[in-house]
Amino acid sequence: AVPDALTALVRLLATLHDDAGDVAVDGLVGREGATVDYPEDRVRAEAGLAEGVQFIGTGRITDRLWTKPALAILGVDAPSTGEAPNALVPAAKAKLSIRLAPGDDPKRAYAAVRAHLEQHAPWGAQVTVTFEHDGDPCVIDASGPMFDAARSAFRTAWDGTDPVDIGVGGSIPFIATFQEMFPKAAILVTGVEDPHARAHGPNESLHLGEFARVCLAEALLLRNVAAAGS
Structure with a gap:
């Protein structure tokens, strides 16, 4: 009892x-608001979801992931x-x-x-809720010459493929802090990973071919940003 x-x-x-x-x-x-599709079969494969396990949530996969x-x-x-x-x-x-x-x-x-x-x-039952830490969500206005410079670098490094703007469900609360402290700055955050990188996991990895493209993109980005700022 x-x-x-x-x-x-x-x-x-x-x-x-x-x-x-x-x-x-x-x-x-x-x-809602994601402008790209993320096919469910691709999500299942890249997440390593076991056969028979269902996705959770409703609506488009991209909205569930990003918005x-x-x-x-x-x-x-x-x-x-x-x-x-x-x-x-x-x-x-x-x-x-x-x-x-x-x-x-x-x-x-x-x-x-x-x-x-x-x-x-x-x-x-007696419930005690203890706060640990928080961070503001944010949306970056990815427009302007610095972002044009970045997209050009990525496009060249990936053999002419246009980059796609997405949302990211990661926990990077200092981005919102940067936005508040430097409202006129163009904030660009890059992450070196591929669909199977499993970032932050115990078996995190990086595809070497992807790493080579990222190195090229970073070099081109620095060149393009210097040109855009001159």
Whole structure:
């Protein structure tokens, strides 16, 4: 008749997504707007998704990746299976990561997530929400001579293929800080990776052919930026 903390935590975490896999926290900003398609079969192959496993969320894949909020459970503190006693667990803890879409505010988003967790706690369980850190989402205005210089460098390095503007669901909060501190600057962030790089993972890798193109692109970029600024 007495609930345990781990079961309560599992039920609480399950309320963060609806049955389709969309984030179910009221108050988070999401929008559409991606202008390119990302075929599902390509996403499945590049993500290493096992056969039979479904995608989560609704709408276009690109919108789910770039313009909607995402929420992941990064870890849980509870007795390990090898050491768990046959007893009720009095306390359990989870670490959440919420990726915010452009147009959202981290303080408002944190308040929405905290309110959701407190309101959905099952069986009157006591919930403590501890803030760790945040970062502002942003959209870069990728127009002007410096970005033209960059696109020209990329186009040459990749044998005439036009570069495509995308959204990125990574966590680089200092970009928004740069925008605020240097409003007139053209901010260009480049990442050296290929579809199978698995960035930040334990098996992160880099295709050497891609690396060679990136080195060429970087050299051309510096030349083009110097010419554009003269």
